[in-house]
Amino acid sequence: MNQINKKIFKIKAFTLIDLLFSLVMISFLFFSVYFVGIYTLDQISVYSQRHDMYSQINYAIADLEQRIPSAMVIDPNTLLLPGANEINNFIFQGEKDVFVINHNVGDNNNVVYTYSNTTTINGITGFGWSGVNGFNQRSGEILIEERYHPQVRFMREDDDEPNFLTVEVRIESNNNRAKGLARVVVKRTGIRLLYVDVVQRM
Amino acid sequence: MLSKKGVGLIEILVGIVILGIVITSVSTALSNGFYFIKRSEHKSKAMDIAYYEMSRALSRSYDSPLLRDVINQNVTLTADEDDGTDYTLNIRVDDEVLREPLPSTNVIPYRNITVECSYREKKAQGVLTPTKTVRLTNILPYSYLHTVSFATPAFAVNNPIAANAPLVPLPMLPINNADSNNYRNIPEQRGSKDIEILLNYEVEKDIIVNYNIAINPVIGTMQLPSFALIKTRATLDNNAFSTLETGTPILSQLFICNEVVFKNVAPNVNHVLRIQWYRETYPVLPALVDDANIYLRRCEVTVRAYESN
Numbered sequence: 113m114n115q116i117n118k119k120i121f122k123i124k125a126f127t128l129i130d131l132l133f134s135l136v137m138i139s140f141l142f143f144s145v146y147f148v149g150i151y152t153l154d155q156i157s158v159y160s161q162r163h164d165m166y167s168q169i170n171y172a173i174a175d176l177e178q179r180i181p182s183a184m185v186i187d188p189n190t191l192l193l194p195g196a197n198e199i200n201n202f203i204f205q206g207e208k209d210v211f212v213i214n215h216n217v218g219d220n221n222n223v224v225y226t227y228s229n230t231t232t233i234n235g236i237t238g239f240g241w242s243g244v245n246g247f248n249q250r251s252g253e254i255l256i257e258e259r260y261h262p263q264v265r266f267m268r269e270d271d272d273e274p275n276f277l278t279v280e281v282r283i284e285s286n287n288n289r290a291k292g293l294a295r296v297v298v299k300r301t302g303i304r305l306l307y308v309d310v311v312q313r314m
Numbered sequence: 315m316l317s318k319k320g321v322g323l324i325e326i327l328v329g330i331v332i333l334g335i336v337i338t339s340v341s342t343a344l345s346n347g348f349y350f351i352k353r354s355e356h357k358s359k360a361m362d363i364a365y366y367e368m369s370r371a372l373s374r375s376y377d378s379p380l381l382r383d384v385i386n387q388n389v390t391l392t393a394d395e396d397d398g399t400d401y402t403l404n405i406r407v408d409d410e411v412l413r414e415p416l417p418s419t420n421v422i423p424y425r426n427i428t429v430e431c432s433y434r435e436k437k438a439q440g441v442l443t444p445t446k447t448v449r450l451t452n453i454l455p456y457s458y459l460h461t462v463s464f465a466t467p468a469f470a471v472n473n474p475i476a477a478n479a480p481l482v483p484l485p486m487l488p489i490n491n492a493d494s495n496n497y498r499n500i501p502e503q504r505g506s507k508d509i510e511i512l513l514n515y516e517v518e519k520d521i522i523v524n525y526n527i528a529i530n531p532v533i534g535t536m537q538l539p540s541f542a543l544i545k546t547r548a549t550l551d552n553n554a555f556s557t558l559e560t561g562t563p564i565l566s567q568l569f570i571c572n573e574v575v576f577k578n579v580a581p582n583v584n585h586v587l588r589i590q591w592y593r594e595t596y597p598v599l600p601a602l603v604d605d606a607n608i609y610l611r612r613c614e615v616t617v618r619a620y621e622s623n
């Protein structure tokens with residue numbers, strides 16, 4: 113019996129140094145995994161938000177580029193002045209089906225579009241359009257959500273052609289963790305109207 | 315039963331090196347992640363700037379002086395709000411010509427528009443990269459159709475006291491021959507120069523001229539015969555092209571409309587278009603003289619030039 117006990121106690125156990133060393137190593141490993149995980153999740157969050165921001169801004173620009181060229185009548189209050197100036201809302205009568213443009217003013221299928229930074233559709237607010245057609249049917253779409261603080265400007269630069277409209281879309285990320293990335297994303301597009309001028313005749 | 319052999323120094327060192335490599339790779343990949351997003355955003359922004367400027371340039375007409383103004387324009391745009399990246403814009407407009415295969419002598423002029431947006435970006439270590447450029451090119455073809463319009467002011471009807479009094483009455487002149495020298499140019503305004511429309515196209519054109527002339531005949535004591543005519547015509551380069559001459563009865567038709575076609579008008583030459591008229595004597599009754607005066611009320615000219623086939 114004594115011999116057995118002697119054998120067992122001869123086996124060397126972990127010393128304090130071993131334990132401390134392994135504790136440090138494990139803490140280092142855990143913290144590394146934790147921070148890498150946090151950093152990776154941050155990055156995924158930033159990627160995801162950037163993707164969402166670019167999707168929304170590109171979708172908004174594609175929508176503007178599709179609907180505005182068919183404008184037949186522009187609300188006099190949203191006509192631009194000669195020279196460089198800008199407005200935040202744009203109201204015009206255009207085609208409901210942007211792929212069938214017939215220039216029939218007053219057609220019941222035409223829609224009076226109102227593009228605004230503060231459009232509300234089904235309780236969601238943001239930049240988008242709301243419209244009403246000749247049958248008094250209402251429609252609309254939010255193109256950029258409010259959380260990106262969309263600011264859309266309909267502009268005219270000096271010496272632009274009278275039927276050329278500049279639209280600038282500016283959105284802002286609310287994610288502060290995107291180190292080195294611009295929080296503000298701005299895109300501009302130039303739209304040529306087919307039938308009417310965007311500038312007031314003086 | 316249990317091995318007493320521990321981990322050797324070499325094994326620990328190899329382990330540390332491997333762990334170091336893994337950690338360095340992962341941290342580099344993570345820190346570069348934002349740089350890759352940033353890089354693609356810079357490229358996307360440069361593309362947006364170039365695309366917008368191209369849209370602006372393409373919205374101009376071929377002959378627009380504003381298109382000429384942007385030739386070799388070089389502008390540094392405001393720095394990006396957050397990371398200080400500068401974008402430099404360069405727009406170039408080159409006049410070029412496409413020649414059709416021989417034996418054709420036709421040329422197709424066009425303007426070649428090049429928009430370049432250049433930028434330099436900072437790497438993760440703060441080092442500036444070499445200049446990167448996004449380049450877009452497009453063409454603005456020479457217009458197939460050109461139009462020019464001109465109209466005189468509306469002159470008052472038979473009111474010599476008014477500020478815009480009628481023109482000097484059109485005198486009655488004898489007819490000489492088909493290409494009568496009695497034609498007078500219709501003036502732009504009273505006492506001013508004649509209507510002269512300058513035309514110069516880069517390709518051979520067929521030119522269609524429409525002119526409308528409104529007249530005001532003031533008939534005196536003598537009855538104006540129904541066969542009293544006004545002859546009108548449009549001339550190009552002092553009647554170098556044979557043109558249609560139109561006789562319009564004064565009494566029944568106070569509004570003269572005519573259309574004339576000039577075929578194969580030479581390119582790159584200044585052509586002068588004028589509208590002319592005269593009042594014809596009575597060929598069948600040469601002795602007949604009336605006391606009517608014919609005044610111009612308004613003249614409008616529209617020119618459309620198509621490419622010759």
